[in-house]
Amino acid sequence: MTTYFQEPDLAMTVKQVQANNSPPHRHRHFEIVSVLSGRGKHVINDNQFDYTTGDLFLLTPQDLHTFKVAIPSEFCIVDFTGSFFAFIGSPEKDQFQLTPLFEQMEYVFHNHHRIKGNIIADEEDRVWAQLLIKRLLSEKEQEDYGKENISKNIVFLLLQLIARHIRRQLIFPLKTPRAERMVQGIVNFVHQHIYDKEALKVKNIAHHFHKSKDHISLYFKQQTGTTLKEYISAYKLQLVKTRLLYSELSISGVAAELDFTDESHLNKLFKRRFGVTASAYRKKAKGA
Missing domain, CATH: 1.10.10.60 (Homeodomain-like)
Structure with a gap:
């Protein structure tokens, strides 16, 4: 397991999994899990979902998960905390506030569990998501100005893709x-x-x-x-x-x-x- 960067509210890790040796567990943060290679089942809250290269999952701190590996797999795991969406107001007020992004993503956070397995099914958007993950990985090599902001904005784009596909799948079952x-x-x-x-x-x-x-x-x-x-x-x-x-x-x-x-x-x-x-x-x- 290699951690490429770690900041107070954002970290990225590439994890190789050869066998089923990890018990179900929770994290204290949000996770985007991108499947870089391999095949198997992603077990989330006792539900088993097939995974393969290019799949994308969103986990919240309440989710219990592990992997059942069929073919040795590699994952890119992006961790971000609640502070990723927050800023502090004026010093004299010392008031914790949330960014507009959090307001946009609230819908996703309390509906993501209704999506079965991989979130992004559209092939064009799957390609975009994989390109964004690759760019995020490439930032590990960068020591130039703006690395932190570029990484955060890539995560913002990934979250917006996830939000769009969750909204698409949560349409009322209506008559016409x-x-x-x-x-x-x-x-x-x-x-x-x-x-x-x-x-x-x-x-x-x-x-x-x-x-x-x-x-x-x-x-x-x-x-x-x-x-x-x-x-x-x-x-x-x-x-x-x-x-x-x-x-x-x-x-x-x-x-x-x-x-x-x-x-x-x-x-x-x-x-x-x-x-x-x-x-x-x-x-x-x-x-x-």
């Missing part, structure tokens, strides 16, 4: 292709504007899609089995779970960013949906 496109458009609009209280008003969503408020509400309910307001609320609470697991934001900070009245209001809604308060959920998830 036309309905599918329409509802997916509404869902995408909600995800893109989840931090904009005004944009998320049903009347403004309806206006964006050139529909009446009553029509779009009824249509969404008929096609998905849930109301638009219920979907927005459920999605926000899923994002709360993601923030509690993968960021250091305080619960009051999460409440403010996602437009809950206060921490008490957030805890009340969170408990109603998940059976525990947000604070209790974070403590249990982090073993506190």
Whole structure:
């Protein structure tokens, strides 16, 4: 196993696996696993997925995984922590904040487990992902200015590819292709504007899609089995779970960013949906 570079929030390792000698294990960080060569099964949370050269997997700190090797394999493993997405606010406020990238990737972090095995199936994008991994590997030879930023931006691009393919695979099972496109458009609009209280008003969503408020509400309910307001609320609470697991934001900070009245209001809604308060959920998830 060779570690090519290691920084506070980003590390890359090339690992050769000859046999099944690693028990299932978790990491304290996120991982992109790229299969450089070989074949076998990637066991993730007791589910077995075939892997081969060119496959790409995303693991979060909650995932338990190992490899069952059929042909000796080589993997490029990119590790990055939650701080990869974060920055600290003004010194006088000493406030931990999240970059816009984290807001874009939250959807991926709480939906990636619904994707079966290798994330990128499209051949053209598989080629792009492999080229990005090769470029990331080549940065190990660079001692020139900008090595750290170039490496981070390559990882950003990989994450965006992963995000695109996860979104493609998580489309509602609707009655017709036309309905599918329409509802997916509404869902995408909600995800893109989840931090904009005004944009998320049903009347403004309806206006964006050139529909009446009553029509779009009824249509969404008929096609998905849930109301638009219920979907927005459920999605926000899923994002709360993601923030509690993968960021250091305080619960009051999460409440403010996602437009809950206060921490008490957030805890009340969170408990109603998940059976525990947000604070209790974070403590249990982090073993506190």
